[in-house]
Amino acid sequence: MALYRDQGVVLRTIKLGEADRIVTILTQGQGKVRAVAKGIRKPTSRFGARLEPTSHVAVQCYRGRELDVVTQVETIDAWRRLREHYPSFTHAVSMLEAVDHVAQEREANPALYRMLVGALRTLATSPSPMVAPAFFWKLLSLEGFHPVLDVCTRCGDDADAFPGFDFGEGGVLCAECARFAGRRVDAETIVLLRRILGGDLRGALNGPADRPGVEVERLGVAALEYHSERRLRSAALL
Numbered sequence: 001m002a003l004y005r006d007q008g009v010v011l012r013t014i015k016l017g018e019a020d021r022i023v024t025i026l027t028q029g030q031g032k033v034r035a036v037a038k039g040i041r042k043p044t045s046r047f048g049a050r051l052e053p054t055s056h057v058a059v060q061c062y063r064g065r066e067l068d069v070v071t072q073v074e075t076i077d078a079w080r081r082l083r084e085h086y087p088s089f090t091h092a093v094s095m096l097e098a099v100d101h102v103a104q105e106r107e108a109n110p111a112l113y114r115m116l117v118g119a120l121r122t123l124a125t126s127p128s129p130m131v132a133p134a135f136f137w138k139l140l141s142l143e144g145f146h147p148v149l150d151v152c153t154r155c156g157d158d159a160d161a162f163p164g165f166d167f168g169e170g171g172v173l174c175a176e177c178a179r180f181a182g183r184r185v186d187a188e189t190i191v192l193l194r195r196i197l198g199g200d201l202r203g204a205l206n207g208p209a210d211r212p213g214v215e216v217e218r219l220g221v222a223a224l225e226y227h228s229e230r231r232l233r234s235a236a237l238l
Contacts, residue, residue: 002062003061003071005058005061006028008027008030008113009025009116010023013037013051013053019038019039019040020037022037023070030108031109032105032106034066034068035067035068046073053092054092054120055075055077056078057074060072079092085127090238091132092120094221094232097234099139101228101232102228116135119131128205130205132217137220138197140223147197149190151172153166153169153172154181157176159174159175162174164178164184165185165219166183167183167226189215192207192212192216
């Protein structure tokens with residue numbers, strides 16, 4: 001087994017045996033790894049609460065055939081303010097689950113790592129209900145599913161309004177095409193989505209939690225579930 005050190009964000013944990021846990025971590029250099037934290041559930045554990053979902057940590061592990069073994073953990077940021085604010089924490093958990101769905105084991109994805117750390121930091125320091133919706137769409141774009149928002153993805157019409165969105169086609173639909181396919185959306189939702197993906201992310205994050213924001217979130221969850229072919233269970237908490 002080879003020893004390695006890395007930084008990462010804890011995505012989830014599950015119990016193993018009497019006192020251990022299997023920890024899933026998105027690391028900067030190793031990609032998504034699953035590792036056993038031995039004795040972590042004991043009161044005398046050296047790791048204690050360091051390996052909890054959302055924690056940003058520096059870890060040392062031995063590489064195993066199926067599961068690595070955590071040998072050392074140092075906290076970089078526990079995101080305490082995030083954990084103490086329930087709406088922010090529920091949004092953070094949904095982002096962790098989304099990343100867990102798309103990240104590949106043992107495949108480094110520095111851009112995804114940086115994006116997740118940045119989103120958690122924003123939730124912890126400047127909570128906004130738009131952080132998670134924006135993250136969902138940025139994640140989709142990073143994974144190659146950047147939506148077409150300026151022309152109808154079915155007929156190519158550059159209409160003034162696009163009342164439909166089709167996940168299979170990969171973007172908006174004009175009024176004629178939306179009669180037969182896709183999901184209904186309103187103009188304000190598309191405008192907000194363009195701002196998120198078109199360079200005005202900061203302005204979108206500072207906006208109110210209004211109806212377009214809620215719809216962008218719902219649309220993002222549905223798009224993630226469509227492309228990952230997996231249900232985002234934590235979305236029920238949003």
